[in-house]
Amino acid sequence: MSTPFVARAEQVARLRQALDGARAGAPSLVLLGADAGVGKTRLLRHVGQTVAAEGARVVTGHCVDLGEIGLPYLPFSEVLGALRALDPDAVAGVVAARPALGRLLGAGASGAEIAPPVSDADERRELFEGVVEVLTACASADRPLLLVLEDLHWADASSRDLLRFVVSRLAAQPLVVVATYRTDDLHRRHPWRPVAAELARHPRSTHLPLAPFRGDELREFATAVAGRPLPEALLHRVRERAEGNAYFTEELIEAGAGTDALPWSLADVLRTRVERLDAATVRLVQLASVAGRRVAEPLLRAAAQADPATGPAPVDAALREAVTQHVLVVEDDHIAFRHALLAEAVYADLLPGEAAAAHRAFLVALGTATGPGVAAQRATHALRVPDLPVALTASWEAARQAHQVLAPAEELRHLEVVLRLWDAVPDVAATLPDPHAAVLRLAAGAASRAGESERAVQLARASLAAAGDDPVARAGARVVVARHLLSVEDCDGALTEAATALDALPEGPSPERAWALATYARAALNLGREDEAEEVATRAAQVAREVGASAAESDALTTTAVAERRDHERSTRLLTEALARATPTDDHAIELRIRFNLTTTAYYAGDLARAAAEAAAGSRRAQELGMMWASHGVDLRMLDALVRFVRGDLSATPAPDAEDAPGYARALVAAADLYAATARGDTDVVERAAALEAWWSRDALVALAAGGNAVDALTWQGRATAARAQADRVDAHLRTLWSPEYLGGIWLTALALAALADEAAARRSAGDDVTDLLDQADARLARVEHTAEHGRPRGGRLGPEGRAWLARARAEHARAHGSAAPDLWRAAVAELAYGHRYETARTRWRLAEALLAAGDRAGAGDEARAALGEARAMGATPLVDAVEDLLRRARLGAGPASGAPGATVLTAREAEVLALVAQGLSNRQVGERLFISGKTVSVHVSNLLAKLGASGRTEAVTIAHERGLLGRGPLGEERVSAPGPTV
16 A cells, blocks of 8 residues: 555554564464454554564465365465575475475465365374474574464465464464454354464464554544645544544545545445345345444334335344344444444445335334434434424424533534424424524524534524514524624624614613623623723623523623722632522523633632632533533633643643534644643644644634744744744734734743744854844834733733743843843743743743853752753653753753763653653553653654664664663653643
């Protein structure tokens, strides 16, 4: 195959270890069983090419599906022919001593010419012993033999017997035998099954699992197939359909991953598994396919009884045959297809009439059944029959049930079916308890809770259009539109809709007026009109109390709390009161808004412990409510990642993998993870940030987080000019969305000043003019000072984070001018005392440089060692390397660690990676231990292989043992486990 080999590091390591054992006189059998298409042949081809380049001999024998007849000893005949080509003298010597062996080396192609006279026991024994002797003669410690026997599920009886004999004679030969077979072909009476079970019990035998690709492995493989990273939504679709199978994944991507149609080549492969079944079993399998991947067994039986095409054939026999042939399997009291794509292939092959009849059979089988999911199933089958009246009523019931179990994505899907069928069956629609406008409003709410904010706006506008002429109803619909506009940050539009609603409402207190006032106040707040917002919110809370609108009152109290610009404690008290009033109501969006603002209030005040607790509690609550992808649900998840990073936890934030996670949610979570990724030293931060640019216009926070971290990563990579250009591009974009004095600009400009200072230092070292850079530095600092004075910070003044970055910007400005300025760096360290662990360590490194330039070597050493200890504890690789470089260049000494074996060979992170590689961990497993990506681990492995002069992982571990580099840290300290999360 042309696709590059990726992933499977654990399996490659296991096979190489087996070959290393064989070199030392410990031969073995490796049983490699997996479903077709998972990648057995690709794995063995890669390992074979690798070990062959290192001197090993690799020969492969293949079994072929020849039905009941077969060719005796076919794979061994192929192996012996290959060995004769590699070492003719050794094979000839054994054949001379064992003439029966010559029967497997005949030039003919017929079974008679190849097969020995198996009726003669002595001839058979001589043949078997001859094969073992050939394998022994062609293997040596410096040229071990890797014998691969492929597709043993097709092996003839004689080949199976010969393999058992070879394994029984494994003693001290430099030999590894790898036996592959397809697990999905092994029915209960398959002849290979008892042989595999017997071989698995042999002491020289080991089983090598080869599961389908998961997580990062699938992403890496899909990228290799497509030649570029796939969008997350597309990758999720491929993962869902191919279930990690390498062959299926490759076929789907090459055919166009976004299409629902199966490529003909893949469909043909899948259909062959069904075509060999008898007619009754085929129809049962077809019935199962209309239910999807899985179906409850009683329901399948009932559908079979209701299906005229099934006929009187016993269901038990057909079901048993389908399971025996591995078309269907039993999963948790359900009948499931062996693979999701098999269900797709069978269903796609049905004629329209066959499909409609099968769906009607299920509709009949469901009958008057009740319980979770029944309404949704009835709706699905009714749509496919089609039976539109049943589809509409069942979809309405399914939406109601989804709402009760807090499943907004499913609720939205069912409500959209109701809306689509509304005009098709108006008589049935008229029997529903809610009118058309109300259903549209319900759908808008479901869309909002599911994170589909733009769709929520569309549905809310449609609800307004359908609201009729009643002014109160229209005003209420306008308020709904306004609230959904706030979710997409259209604050001007929201303010206009809320004001129009207020003008249309009759005077006097009412729930509609309370909501209109509360929504107007919230929109005014988001537009920076705090005084107006506070005044209107106060009126809204008063009206809401009078009419008992608790949710509206909570919303107004939240706005008042956020508008509080001086007293964080008062803001927190108001938010706590608002939460107490909101929790008993059904308006969970208000509750999440309050929890979000409780988190940000604590964060802006520098109370990181409270912020961490609030963020974690808010994220859990969003999960409980099924609103993890709603606007504030995603924001809470992002804040949780940010607070953990600030407190020193550099572990990766898992990407949303739920089917209903919208792209916006994935983008924001991915952007938040870049803080820790940059600090860890992940090598792909810039590329990951660039992939998020499509979401910049959707949410300015994505632009700020992703773009700013790209600036930082480029600076760490020594690409200062590119870093400054990136900062300017992000800043220009954000100024079109926010005010020119947006507070995030302080952080972004401080990062740009750091890149500029690096570039100025490099130019000075080269004797080049830096006047233009100094002019830029002055302009950037002036921008920061202006923002700090005129921006709109929470609490009316800069919080701890803002003050810290202002101090950092001043210090970086001085560094750009070539001034040591230790006092400025000390001021930055002091401002970071609120708890930003990573930035404190990084600033101490710069303070150490400044002290060194000022002649304070003792102070510089203290600060550098403090920074190094923290950076190592967090796993901040670039910072570790930078501080170690400073200590080494300045000869400040690193304590007892200096001068240890390997100190000048491997970096701290490379030594950590090597130690885990020595434990047999894959790149992915090493990354999980060290909180870095598998791709970054691969880079470290490549670096340490080059430094040690090793050709592979096993050789690197051997060299490291010989040099005493394992068991102790890179600078001689005893190894300790990596710290856990701090939150």
